[in-house]
Amino acid sequence: MNRKLLGMFLSTSLVASSVITIPGMAQAKSIDDIRAEKAATNAEKQKKQSEIEKLKSEQQAVKNQIAKIDSQMAKTSDEIVAKQEEIAKKEEEIEKLKKDIEELEIRIAERDKLLKERVASMQVNGAVNYLDVLLGSQSFGDFLDRVLALNIIADQDRTIIEEQKADLEALEKKKQEVEEIRNKIQNELESLKKLRNELKAQLEEKDRLSNELASEEEDLHDELGEIEHQAQILAAEEAAYIQQKKEEEAARKRAEEAARKQASAAKQSNVASAASSPSSVKSGSSPSGSSSSSAPEVSHSSSSGFIMPASGRFTSSFGSRVHPISGRVKNHNGVDIANSIGTPIRAAASGKVIYAGTMSGYGNTVMIAHTINGKSYTTLYAHMSAFSVRNGQSVSQGQQIGKIGNTGASTGPHLHFEVHPGGYKNPVNPMQFL
Structure with missing residues (x-):
C-alpha cells in the first residue's frame, strides 16, 4: 500500500x-x-x-x-x-x-x-x-x-x-x-x-x-x-x-x-x-x-491567440524591401509599428521570456516563447527604448514588456515585431495573427 x-x-x-x-x-x-x-x-x-x-x-x-x-x-x-x-x-x-x-x-x-x-x-x-x-x-x-x-x-x-x-x-x-x-x-x-x-x-x-x-x-x-x-x-x-x-x-x-x-x-x-x-x-x-x-x-497557456503588441501605424510590411539604412534590397522578417518613444509594448500572447537584452542591429530586444492551441510560437520585439522583463520570466497576454524606442539599426522610433511558428528561425508575416 x-x-x-x-x-x-x-x-x-x-x-x-x-x-x-x-x-x-x-x-x-x-x-x-x-x-x-x-x-x-x-x-x-x-x-x-x-x-x-x-x-x-x-x-x-x-x-x-x-x-x-x-x-x-x-x-x-x-x-x-x-x-x-x-x-x-x-x-x-x-x-x-x-x-x-x-x-x-x-x-x-x-x-x-x-x-x-x-x-x-x-x-x-x-x-x-x-x-x-x-x-x-x-x-x-x-x-x-x-x-x-x-x-x-x-x-x-x-x-x-x-x-x-x-x-x-x-x-x-x-x-x-x-x-x-x-x-x-x-x-x-x-x-x-x-x-x-x-x-x-x-x-x-x-x-x-x-x-x-x-x-x-x-x-x-x-x-x-x-x-x-x-x-x-x-x-x-x-x-x-x-x-x-x-x-x-x-x-x-x-x-x-x-x-x-x-x-x-x-x-x-x-x-x-x-x-x-x-x-x-x-x-x-x-x-x-x-x-x-x-x-x-x-x-495551460492561454488559447486566445495574439493581440496587437503596440498602438501606432504600420510603416513597413513583411517581406522583401529596400533597407532604409543600407539602401539595398533585403528581407524584412517582421512588421514595423511606429509611435512615439515610450509607447507601451505588450506581450502578444502569454508565454515565457527566452531573451531580454541587446541584439546586433535590433537594439534592445525581447523574445517570448508561447504555446497557443497546442502549437508553439516565438515572438520578437525589437528597437525598444527599455524593457521591463527578464530571461525566464513568465508573462501574461497584454502585460507590458517594454517601451517603443529607436535603438539598434533604426531610422525612427518604432516596434519591429516578428512571429516564428515552431520556434525561432522560421519568420512568417505577423499580420495573419493580428
Whole structure:
C-alpha cells in the first residue's frame, strides 16, 4: 500500500515536472539539439571571420589600387591646370597681336589715304616733269637745290610705299600667327577635354572600387551580424533550457518530498487504524483516493491567440524591401509599428521570456516563447527604448514588456515585431495573427 501510494505521488511529480516547459522550445529541441546548433553557428561565425580577414587582405590591394588612381588623378589635375595656364597665356598673346594688328591697320589706312591724295593731286595738276624743273633753274646752286628737292620727294614716296608694303606684310604675318595660336588653343582644348574625361574615368573607377569594397565588407558584416544574432538566441535558449531543467528538478524534489510526507502520514494512519479496527486494511484505501484527487492541477497557456503588441501605424510590411539604412534590397522578417518613444509594448500572447537584452542591429530586444492551441510560437520585439522583463520570466497576454524606442539599426522610433511558428528561425508575416 505504501509503495503504491509513493509510486502514485512520484508519478504525479513526474507529470508535474513534464509540464513545466518552455513553450515552443522544450519539446521541439533538446539540449543536445541546441548545443549542436551552437557548435554549427560558432563554426559558421569563425568561417565568416576568416572571410572578413581575407577580405581585409584583398581590401589592402584595392586600397593600393585606389592610391595609385589618386596619384594618377593628381597628375591629371596638374596637367589640366598646366593646360589651362598655357591656354590663358596663348589667349594673352592673341590679345597683344590683336592690338598690333589694330595699330597696323590704322597706319595702313592713313598711308592709303595719303597715297590716294597724292595720286589725285597728280591727276589734277598733271605729272611733274623733272627735266623742266631742272632746266628752269636760275643758277647752278638753284639747280642743285632743285635736284635735292626732287630726290627728297622721290625718297619720301619710296619710304611711304616701302613702309606700307612692310606693314601689310606684318599685318598678314600677325594674322597668320593669331590663326596658328588659335589652332594651338583648339588642340589644347581638345587635350584638356581628353584629360578631363580621363579624370572622370579615374574618379568613376575609384568610386566603383570603393563601393565594391564597402558592399563586400557590409555583406560579410551583415552575415556575421546574423550569425552572432543566431548565437545570442541559441545561448538564450540554452540558458532557458538549463533553467527549465533546474525548475523541473526542484519541482520533482518538492513532489517527492510531498509524496514521502503523504506516504508517512498514510502509514501512521494505517497503523492507528489497524490497532483500533480489524477493517483497517479495507479502509486504508481512502487516503490513496484522496491523495489522487488532491494532486496539483496543471496550468495551460492561454488559447486566445495574439493581440496587437503596440498602438501606432504600420510603416513597413513583411517581406522583401529596400533597407532604409543600407539602401539595398533585403528581407524584412517582421512588421514595423511606429509611435512615439515610450509607447507601451505588450506581450502578444502569454508565454515565457527566452531573451531580454541587446541584439546586433535590433537594439534592445525581447523574445517570448508561447504555446497557443497546442502549437508553439516565438515572438520578437525589437528597437525598444527599455524593457521591463527578464530571461525566464513568465508573462501574461497584454502585460507590458517594454517601451517603443529607436535603438539598434533604426531610422525612427518604432516596434519591429516578428512571429516564428515552431520556434525561432522560421519568420512568417505577423499580420495573419493580428
